Amino acid sequence: MYKALYRKWRPKYFKDVVGQSHVTETLKSEIEKNKISHAYLFTGSRGTGKTSSAKIFAKAVNCLNPKGGEPCGKCEICTEFDNDNLIDILEIDAASNNGVENIRSMREEVVFAPAKCKYRVYIVDEVHMLSTGAFNAFLKVLEEPPAHVIFILATTEAHKIPLTILSRCQRFDFYRIKNEDIAKRLEYICKKEKIKIDENSLKLISSAADGAMRDALSILDQCSNVCADNIKEDSVKNLLGISGANYINKLVELIFENNISKCLEFIQDSYSKSKNMARLCEEIMEHFRNLMIQKAQGEQTPADLTLDNIIFFLDTIQNTYKNINSGADPKLEMEILAVKLCSIKNKNNKPQENTKEKVAPPPSEPLPEIKKPEILETKPQNENSFEFWPQILGELAKEKGLKSLYIALKDSQAYKNKNYILIDSDKSIAFEHLRNSEHRSSLKNIIFKITGKHYNLGPYVKNEEKGKNDPLDSLINDAQKNNIDINIGGKN
Ligand SMILES: Nc1ncnc2c1ncn2[C@@H]1O[C@H](COP(=O)(O)OP(=O)(O)O)[C@@H](O)[C@H]1O
Ligand SMILES: [Mg+2]
Ligand SMILES: [Zn+2]
DSSP states (O other): OOOOHHHHTOOSSGGGSTTOHHHHHHHHHHHHTTOOOSEEEEESSTTSSHHHHHHHHHHHHHOSSOBTTBOOSSSHHHHHHHTTOOTTEEEEETTTSOSHHHHHHHHHHHTSOOSSSSSEEEEEETGGGSOHHHHHHHHHHHHSOOTTEEEEEEESOGGGSOHHHHTTSEEEEOOOOOHHHHHHHHHHHHHHHTOEEOHHHHHHHHHHTTTOHHHHHHHHHHHHHHHTTEEOHHHHHHHHTTSSHHHHHHHHHHHHTTOHHHHHHHHHHHHHTTOOHHHHHHHHHHHHHHHHHHHHTTOOOSSOOOHHHHHHHHHHHHHHHHHHHTTOOHHHHHHHHHHHHHHHHHHHTOOSTTTTTOOOOOTTSOOOOOOOOTTSOOOOOOTTBOTTHHHHHHHHHHOGGGHHHHHHHTTOEEEEETTEEEEEOSOHHHHHHHTSHHHHHHHHHHHHHHHSSOOEEEEOOOGGGOOSSOHHHHHHHHHHHHTOOOOTTOOO
């Protein structure tokens, strides 16, 4: 079976991890001196070696014959791990296991001794994706970890991790890798893979990778597919031509023209030029995210879109991205996305010819209501839905100093219960922001401005997280006596 280059060339020793010696040297010395922590946080941008280093570390602490902090690569533990047969080193993808129940079952499991290893190591990838409830459950394990357990948490977004968790971890920051270092590693791998490549091609790929070794290896992979193992500068340029801002702008233009057939052609063309569909989806997402930020700051955006429109575009794209990452056919998903995005614009009945000249409404005007097209499902409405929430988010978006709060809350729902507004978000960052009392009072002021009523704030407890005798009601009753907000930090 074909194995992507970036997987095949995952470093197996610390010495092979490029550009992160400030991390690997410290880890090696901890292993040598047997001064190991129970919790580590590896943070830094994608494709810089976090997961790889976590795996090497997990192997090295358990290796029967470590040398200078490196795993030996030969003992029973090392070989079983390399063959994916070691049950004591667990990788958990927090993006898909982000609920309280996932962490609770881990909590039950940690007390048992490892089967074979000295330490059971949990590598929790994308840890920022855990729900607030899951973080709280996890905190309980981190407060008293059993001696035989090590956690390595990896994330691209350390700012989304609650401080209570951060403070219990030894933190390592992974850097973007320098172009020269990437080029050197590419050259080494090409030699081993018997791929011919010239110096300019190496430079082009390294700089396109923007500090991420994984991206560099993916590009190399695509190039070697197209060039039959003799990579020339021209073909690299050609291939890089199907990525980057200009490329995406072209697609977005077609979307705004509702040109479904041209959009589908575009996707077919990218696909046949070995463009990675998940990457394409990310790039479109990035584009609309930038539009959202521009718009939220009251700046003019190229097309006549309301902030709500943009957010709706983003939701739709995010959904496609999720589907692709959970195994759906990437090309088909992208085609469906293109049709959906073109249709959104149709439903809005916006005259296309003038869109470019139109100026965004000044920030003081109220935002028009969201018009969601019928072809797309809307989120289920709860009878207690707080009907002013979209309007309040619209107001929040206009407040310059509250942009980060707006971004944290933009996907949330809100419900009304007595004199409480209960916010439901699966992003811990939303609650992280709401712990800040200034943020809370700004939000409460906006709510007052729009509804004319004073409300307290609290987190919404999802049904599946509720116990038998609805903890939310008792929380509200308790808080109501003192007329205070319900502890925003947790949903538990
Ligand atoms: N610092 C590095 N040195 C060598 N290869 C790397 C490095 N970082 C990433 N890679 C390559 O990219 C792939 C993915 O890296 P990974 O460790 O999963 O990155 P992260 O977890 O930071 O996103 C690896 O299998 C490896 O091929
Ligand atoms: Mg990773
Ligand atoms: Zn070993």
